[in-house]
Amino acid sequence: MKDIAKILIFGGGLLLLVGLTVYFAGDKLRWFGNLPGDIRVERPGFSFYMPLASMLLASVVLSVVVWLVRKLF
Numbered sequence: 001m002k003d004i005a006k007i008l009i010f011g012g013g014l015l016l017l018v019g020l021t022v023y024f025a026g027d028k029l030r031w032f033g034n035l036p037g038d039i040r041v042e043r044p045g046f047s048f049y050m051p052l053a054s055m056l057l058a059s060v061v062l063s064v065v066v067w068l069v070r071k072l073f
Contacts, residue, residue, distance in 0.1 A: 006073055
């Protein structure tokens with residue numbers, strides 16, 4: 001049970017850190033979602049947005065975080 005508690009505490013702390021970052025530095029993160037690999041199609045009556053590069057970057061960052069958590073705990 002202590003292992004699960006550590007993971008939940010770390011996950012909650014990580015969510016708090018991400019929330020505070022977005023709240024206080026959200027205007028400096030406008031580049032996320034507008035990277036060169038993101039696909040945006042806008043036509044009259046139709047719009048399509050697929051954030052390929054942004055989600056690839058988020059996946060790499062989350063993979064590193066999970067790797068660190070598994071290494072530390």
